[in-house]
Amino acid sequence: MDIGRVVGSIWATKKDDNMNGQKLLVLKMLLERGKEKPELVVAADIIGAGVGDLVLVVRGGAARYAVHNPNCPIDAAIVGIVDSIEVEDND
Amino acid sequence: MDIGRVVGSIWATKKDDNMNGQKLLVLKMLLERGKEKPELVVAADIIGAGVGDLVLVVRGGAARYAVHNPNCPIDAAIVGIVDSIEVEDND
Amino acid sequence: MDIGRVVGSIWATKKDDNMNGQKLLVLKMLLERGKEKPELVVAADIIGAGVGDLVLVVRGGAARYAVHNPNCPIDAAIVGIVDSIEVEDND
Amino acid sequence: MDIGRVVGSIWATKKDDNMNGQKLLVLKMLLERGKEKPELVVAADIIGAGVGDLVLVVRGGAARYAVHNPNCPIDAAIVGIVDSIEVEDND
């Protein structure tokens, strides 16, 4: 899984029927501690994350299991809200 | 999911039978707000997107669910037309 | 899907039994119009592409559907020969 | 598979029910011998790895097989603790 930060929301009225009711959040993924990649990633959320939260993001086929709907055409989902990260890094 | 912009169309007469009737659009993916990656990505579309639209793009196995044909050999599909993106970004 | 150009062929006598009879072509993927990535990609082809052709390439699990053999251990396949690309690009 | 080094742990109280009980470790992936990529990757572990261990990491759908729970929404798992690597490299 990757670590991202919720930075906003996205709206799409015309969309796949299986995506109706899906809450979609806009994320920036962590590049390293204190830095983020510039790309905006859109992930489905059923955990209840909000703007500013640090979140665990799953990509690929596993995202469909995260929303408990194997027919939902998504490839990224939030699977946890990060409470804390403890990294022992001595480089 | 990633965010892309529809920039054109592509035609392929000789193709896999399962792709017949699939509308294929050419996209550029957003690198960050106001910038796009140079690569051209081809995605299937059953939502009705057109040139200039900002779209939500799903990659990998989920794309087959987006066209409701699990045998269709595609790895990218448009799953929504973006109405608006709201990003709270204070870096 | 991505767009590539067929640049050659590859031979492998010792290979997985499920790959016997598979025609394998060597591709370079388009970086942007007029530029190609340096990496050589190997894709299965049942469409009938040849050296010089611009082709639509599918990656990942969908490639197995492209060769109509879900047990074939491939992750890239040619699904169409590109006739034309029309890109409206005003940057 | 890729080779990573365990650098820490991560806690997420609010998470997908299928992730309850999963031990999650934070990794840095090897770029080349003696160098690591800056990104932090989060992987599930049922092997018993600890901080400092060099580990084999599997990505994508295979990660769900590594935790023996095909419904677990994860995309990275530790599948082995590396004892030794022997590389004959003469460039």
Add this chain to the structure above:
Amino acid sequence: MDIGRVVGSIWATKKDDNMNGQKLLVLKMLLERGKEKPELVVAADIIGAGVGDLVLVVRGGAARYAVHNPNCPIDAAIVGIVDSIEVEDND
């Protein structure tokens, strides 16, 4: 598929039960002709490749089909030993 060169072996005593008996080789992937990416990739091999061999590598879900064990938690496998590559490249 990608093209790699076998550069060594890796040992992991503590590992997933489904990986017992799997021969694991360490590869460097070709960046372009004559150049290799620095990353070490670990792939399962049932073809019989050895150090120095140029090999065809499959990534993702297809790797499990290459070892004929759909429960094996691997994401890279050698599916062929390359005899020759013929590239017509006139840039």
